[in-house]
Amino acid sequence: MATLSPILSIMVRAAEKAGRVLIRDFGEVEQLQVSRKGPADFVTAADKRSEEIIFEELKKAKPDFSFLMEESGEVTGNDKDNIWIIDPIDGTHNFMHGIPHWCISIALQSKGKIVAGVIYDPAKDELFHAEKGTGAFLRGNKRLRASGRNQLENCVISTGYGGMDKQRHSQFVEEFSQLITQAPMVRRMGSAALDLAYVAAGRLDGYFERHIKAWDVAAGILLVREAGGMVSSIDDGSDPVYSGNIIATNNQIHGDLHKILKSAKQKAA
Numbered sequence: 305m306a307t308l309s310p311i312l313s314i315m316v317r318a319a320e321k322a323g324r325v326l327i328r329d330f331g332e333v334e335q336l337q338v339s340r341k342g343p344a345d346f347v348t349a350a351d352k353r354s355e356e357i358i359f360e361e362l363k364k365a366k367p368d369f370s371f372l373m374e375e376s377g378e379v380t381g382n383d384k385d386n387i388w389i390i391d392p393i394d395g396t397h398n399f400m401h402g403i404p405h406w407c408i409s410i411a412l413q414s415k416g417k418i419v420a421g422v423i424y425d426p427a428k429d430e431l432f433h434a435e436k437g438t439g440a441f442l443r444g445n446k447r448l449r450a451s452g453r454n455q456l457e458n459c460v461i462s463t464g465y466g467g468m469d470k471q472r473h474s475q476f477v478e479e480f481s482q483l484i485t486q487a488p489m490v491r492r493m494g495s496a497a498l499d500l501a502y503v504a505a506g507r508l509d510g511y512f513e514r515h516i517k518a519w520d521v522a523a524g525i526l527l528v529r530e531a532g533g534m535v536s537s538i539d540d541g542s543d544p545v546y547s548g549n550i551i552a553t554n555n556q557i558h559g560d561l562h563k564i565l566k567s568a569k570q571k572a573a
């Protein structure tokens with residue numbers, strides 16, 4: 305593998321250390337499915353333990369950096385310009401159900417821009433990484449490139465939807481019903497970070513989701529852009545890291561997919 309930069313090495317080391325513990329926990333989760341209550345408490349503990357491991361590793365390497373984390377929230381350091389954005393398990397429900405499609409996502413935001421991202425899938429031992437201006441890679445030096453498909457009917461599009469109130473539900477139903485008439489191959493795989501990594505890798509041609517968090521998407525947004533894809537917010541020109549709504553594509557179908565989502569929003573209003 306090409307030599308990683310010092311900052312990516314720090315991020316990869318933290319992700320792999322947490323991943324070793326999580327893959328052991330994941331093995332135990334599969335045994336807990338039979339219990340009526342299920343492994344929810346066990347997975348919550350795994351989530352928190354993963355975040356603690358990542359936090360300690362990054363803090364040791366960069367003591368002054370700040371943090372934004374899914375479980376522990378914000379930790380402001382002396383250096384407010386550099387912020388680690390961490391999802392210790394993205395795809396938590398997959399993890400909880402013993403489905404091997406979850407990951408660790410770590411991004412570094414510097415002066416308001418995402419400059420480095422690592423998405424690690426321990427179950428498949430795939431590590432995606434990118435640094436601003438230097439490309440996106442799958443460990444082993446495989447350069448990631450977004451797909452070239454430009455006809456929606458040939459594209460695989462992923463999406464997600466969290467808990468929904470009535471308004472959200474009707475909007476999603478309208479988006480989905482309009483989408484499948486033009487792009488019938490839609491997937492709901494349960495991890496925003498891996499959805500974005502797969503757009504960067506050309507495995508998916510597009511992804512969109514509303515009511516999503518910065519830690520779900522920050523690293524993946526950089527991967528998609530460094531792989532030649534395009535990322536924007538769905539509803540306006542705001543930063544998709546924090547807007548809570550995102551559309552990411554191979555660049556070829558961005559306008560077509562965006563048009564469907566905007567039309568659906570108007571119809572559902």
Ligand code: LIP
Nearest residue numbers: 394395396464465466494495496
């Ligand atoms: C998940 C996202 C997924 C979304 C889920 C959830 P988590 O993140 O990756 O795309 O649909 O509702 O937000 O909770 O597993 O970190």
